[in-house]
Amino acid sequence: MTLPASSTACAGNNGLDHWSIRELGQQLAKRELTSREIIESSLTAISSRDSRIGAFLHVDGDRALAAAQASDERRAAGQALGPLDGITISIKDAICEVGQPATCGSRMLKGYISPYSATAIERLLAAGAIPLGRANLDEFAMGSSSENSAYQLTHNPWDLDRTPGGSSSGSAASVAARMVPGSLGSDTGGSIRQPASLCGVVGLKPTYGRVSRYGLVAFASSLEQIGPFSLDVYGAAALLQAMAGHDPHDATSVNEPVDDYLSKLDEPLKDLRIGLPQEYFGEGLDSEVRRIVEQAIEVYRSQGATLVPIELPHSKYSVATYYIVAPSEASSNLARFDGIHYGYRSPEFTDLESLYANSRGEAFGPEVKRRIMLGTYALSAGYADKYYVKALQIRRLIRQDFDDAFQKCDLIAGPVTPTPAFKLGELVDDPLAMYLSDIYTIAANLAGIPAISVPAGWTASGLPVGLQLQSPVFTEAKLLRAARMLEITSPWIGRLPPTLS
Amino acid sequence: MNQTSPQSATLPPEEVAKIARLARLKLSSDELTLYSRQIGQILDFMNVLREVDTSGIEPMVSAVPCENIFREDIVIESLPRKTVLANAPRTDGKFFLVPNILG
């Protein structure tokens, strides 16, 4: 079969502005493009760009090409599986797939090969999506910059000196740098939304319980969700559609019907009431970020939305609350990495206890150790009530704030991060300052509500800034439609990172 | 954004060492000093929570209101032993091996 000129263009670097999941899907459907070409194009992009970006820890091109062939055969036989069939994605290296590495960005799991697959991956495979490689991350998803990866830094495609954000650093950067059109990340305190914002792509954290966590290496179980990255809102919707729904392997996955995220995606929401929490626009918010976010909100107003001032009085406690709850759970979740059944074992030990302590001490990086220490302290005898229990009580108040706010509005809009992408190395010695960069994203994890980061604009120096939208539990359909309203009016997909040219 | 607390807030190194032992983490003396300062600062930052009156508030353990999630008592095939031991640092082909526990 000869391909139209446009498709070959698309498969090469010149076609980067047609690299969204929606557009790729349309071209596949029109037979202007094959899945094989998508994979080849991805592989070419990775080989030419990833040495500068550092998004991938592992790429399995042969496997992807085989999957692409199967997809192309399905399509030729008229049996395509849906909007993701034949589309390739990257996977955060903390989401397990059978036969693939899952290093979690840690020395602890160097060489570890998962003997089973995450439910989210199985569902994407069933939808015909093709995992191409494993994306870099902050070690065990702890971090906001990629600097905690034991393997490599990931660079922001918009400015290689800057962080892509984290912990889903490689996921965001691989999409922003047009190496893959979509990715899976995980969001425990903003780890999808923050890098999405800093990299200028769409990133969605689903409602807690919407996507199975089975196979996601746990950092803080009660807070995290797997979620999609994509260049376009449509791609995020399609990826979520494939993954969402009850999973009998995850007792915390909710048995609630899954909405159709795609069919009404392009219909603007009417009578939209957008809540603006005064707490999100106060001290510490970068003026350019504020301007871009306010412009985005203005776009909604111009489309008929009502802007409602709201209060989230406990939001100022969310960072402190989060950095008790998450490390507490982490200290327990990471106890399994002890050098006995899998993972790193120190060659130096004199007894069982030193085997444990040396293996863990040598294989975990500073941030992981810091959080394990913090969590161990917060749960230890005599301190649990003062820290852990107290934090969970405030967590309820934070959730209550949202419940109250959603009486008055349909969505809450605000910034994703207080600043655009900071320079790599800038905050590395000040963990607390790093923690405070999660100030706007953390509350959604504590409350369990869905939230999305959608590109809203660029700073004068060309750094992307996202708008965060949050909505009540299980209203991802609304969240995605609202994000699409912004996307339609500001067609930023065509804007390419300068490093790609 | 730099709301970090004064440098004076430290967690005593013996406390740090105690936690490190509980968590089975070998720390160098530099790490001990560093964490003593950093965790002290972070804990100091956490003290902001004290100003919230939480009396009578039920701790929120989970964001899902689910209860009574069960599986049926039906056998599912286990993994082959080879797979089970494949990632182990040391095995004899049948067992995971660890240094003599009694020793």
Next chain:
Amino acid sequence: MKFDVIIGLEVHAQLQTNTKIFCGCATDFTPDSPNVRTCPVCLGLPGALPVLNQRAFELAVIAALGLRCQIAPFTKWDRKQYFYPDLPKGYQISQYDLPFSFSGLVEIPADPAVAGEENALRQVRIIRAHLEDDAGKNVHDESGRGSDSQVDLNRAGTPLVEIVTEPDLRSAREARLLLEEIRLLLLYLGVSDCNMQEGNLRCDANINLHIHHDSGLTTKTPIVEIKNLNSFRFLEQACEYEIDRQLKTYGTMTEIHDRTKRTYGFDPARGITFEQRSKEEAADYRYFPDPDLVPVTVTREQVAHWETLVPERPQDRRRRYHSAMGLTPYDASVIIEQGRPFADFFENIVAHGADPKQAANWLTQDIQRILNERKCGINEFPVPAELVGLILAKVSEKSLTLKAAREALDLLVERSEEQSVSAATLDQIIQERGLAIVQDDSLLKEIIQKVIEKNPKPVADYLGGKPAAAGSLLGQVMREARGADPQVVKGLVTAALDALKFADS
């Protein structure tokens, strides 16, 4: 100097499920094939998540109801954190502050040596029963050469119910009796096979002494927890040794300030308890609610339903066999301790007309003998209980002698090899072998007449003044009239001979 022994137990019993508590791996006993019953969940692999086995929860509830516990309307799961190679997750999933059940009671015979009287009862309060996952198994090199230990995770994740008692036991003997009673109860409830060789029932004993000095002062020895006792004998021995040890160590001290609870092990080979490598710091398990699992709520209706699944407890049966059936407490216990199928068989026999005492004797002697010969349990006994009951009913009605009944039973067992046996088979056997007591005197008289006619010699001897000569005649009549009551036959033969004597004279 007097002293009280204070003992409480923590009993761990494996629940009889097909699969582990949080994954689908089978729970069958596979000691020779290590690490073949594991999956991502019970291996604690990164990313794997637990989901609660409904059957494990239900069996645990039934166990708790059997222990007369209250069932909590809301219960949750907590992580108990410590590092050990048989614990792949780095924590055990257990229940901390909100166990699914609490406040139960078990009654055992009190140790007469402590109670000061025979037949006193000891009420042992159950603090709680909770559900948790078991660890794997470490196989240590005990050669002293310091070779590696081996870890087998087949057992990891097996469901356990842990039963915690108040320290209501007052002697080593009572500790043993309680564990025996709990085992029997769990067996009757059908929630655990309590196989102690396989480690499916084990316990920890917490022991200390209250020493009453002659001065009127009372001192309390520090509590020692003896871990992992996996036989009744070891439990009793360990407690006895430990009581002795504490007495020797603390007996003469007038003040004991030490309140540290210590963990001991028991060495069965030497019969001694020993302190396990003391930890520099007290264990800090950092319990917190497991965020991977959701709470379980239980309604009153559910509890009412589960109550209906709790059979009569062994304790109550024992009492009923004694009071309503007239068995001695000893006989009642012998039957009950053989297990529920055995006791059910007994009740079935009685329900079909057997005299309870006769039934008890038969079961514990005749039937037990057959079971021993055939090396099988009561479930495989080839003659149905109804039929055994029928045979013994015939004994009670005096239509079979006990000897004939035994013969009938043996024959039924024999026939069962070829066919399934029924009441018709029994009738057939009685008929064929003439086992029935011959009630018809005229028939007997006819036989006697024939025997007298055929045996002029013994008859003449008898008439000639040798009464012993009647014996051979009697034997011949009995042979002809199988199943006849020997007493009746003897009377009739004597009467017939005496009639000849008078006819002669």
